[in-house]
Amino acid sequence: MKPSPVPEKRVLAVDPTSRGFGFAILEGPEILIDWGVKQTRVRKNRRCLKQVQELIERYEPDIIVLEDCGAKGSRRCLRVRNLIQSFRVLAANRRIPTRCFSRLRVRQVFSEQEAWTKHQIATAIARQLPELKPHLPPFRKPWMSEDERMAIFDAVALALTYYRLANLRRIIPSAQGLPLAIHAA
Amino acid sequence: MVHPKLPNYLRRYRKRARLSQEELAFLLGGGSGAKVSRYERFKRIPGLETGLACEVVFGVPVRELFAGIFQKVERNTGRRARLLARRLGARQAEPLMAEKLSRLRRFLPS
Numbered sequence: 001m002k003p004s005p006v007p008e009k010r011v012l013a014v015d016p017t018s019r020g021f022g023f024a025i026l027e028g029p030e031i032l033i034d035w036g037v038k039q040t041r042v043r044k045n046r047r048c049l050k051q052v053q054e055l056i057e058r059y060e061p062d063i064i065v066l067e068d069c070g071a072k073g074s075r076r077c078l079r080v081r082n083l084i085q086s087f088r089v090l091a092a093n094r095r096i097p098t099r100c101f102s103r104l105r106v107r108q109v110f111s112e113q114e115a116w117t118k119h120q121i122a123t124a125i126a127r128q129l130p131e132l133k134p135h136l137p138p139f140r141k142p143w144m145s146e147d148e149r150m151a152i153f154d155a156v157a158l159a160l161t162y163y164r165l166a167n168l169r170r171i172i173p174s175a176q177g178l179p180l181a182i183h184a185a
Numbered sequence: 186m187v188h189p190k191l192p193n194y195l196r197r198y199r200k201r202a203r204l205s206q207e208e209l210a211f212l213l214g215g216g217s218g219a220k221v222s223r224y225e226r227f228k229r230i231p232g233l234e235t236g237l238a239c240e241v242v243f244g245v246p247v248r249e250l251f252a253g254i255f256q257k258v259e260r261n262t263g264r265r266a267r268l269l270a271r272r273l274g275a276r277q278a279e280p281l282m283a284e285k286l287s288r289l290r291r292f293l294p295s
Binding site for chain 1: 227
């Protein structure tokens with residue numbers, strides 16, 4: 001059964017980093033509207049919150065997708081956990097629903113494309129959305145710190161996870177909390 | 186329900202073309218990057234000439250570049266067409282009126 005041609009929701013995905021956040025706005029799994037990295041060095045949470053507020057006002061997303069930092073195995077610091085919580089409060093005040101996905105969930109979704117590591121996921125995204133190809137960071141060596149542009153790919157990965165799971169739910173309405181392997185079967 | 190589009194998608198296409206705001210402003214004929222920034226932040230609506238220049242630069246029809254504005258114009262025009270059709274409907278017996286009405290109904294929203 002094919003999913004009905006329902007217009008896709010406009011999604012704002014935000015991925016906080018140590019110096020700011022990466023974001024992506026999509027209107028479907030293949031329609032990337034805007035993307036980028038915002039950086040700040042002082043009063044990080046307050047400034048990040050203000051910048052996300054501006055993005056919400058400009059793009060009026062239907063849903064905001066964030067990382068589930070409360071999930072098992074999450075290694076986010078307290079500041080980032082608080083920031084993500086603030087994003088959720090901001091969204092709730094504006095009556096915008098939020099969805100949170102753990103890194104494990106994202107990896108499960110991308111495992112369909114045989115992408116498990118961050119770099120493999122970023123490469124898979126660059127293949128799907130060629131406009132992101134110039135932003136693809138080089139393969140990270142053990143002595144290198146993470147490229148700031150990786151936050152864009154992490155944000156896009158969250159948004160694509162949302163679309164993938166939303167489409168599955170459209171096909172199999174009863175498939176709410178089932179693991180992905182069962183959906184695909 | 187029609188999904189509301191953004192007023193314009195200039196930022197998307199500019200970034201895809203890997204152009205800076207300054208470069209796009211130059212291609213659009215004068216002005217600074219600040220003007221392009223205002224278009225992209227939906228603070229200002231470009232004129233017809235600029236809109237057509239955008240179509241030339243990106244190779245995308247104006248109605249797609251300015252999808253939200255197009256949606257709004259289409260809706261408003263449809264509403265006015267319905268109103269006009271109702272007004273003309275009273276004078277259906279007059280010659281040429283039937284043709285005019287059928288022309289109007291062609292772009293009436295369903």
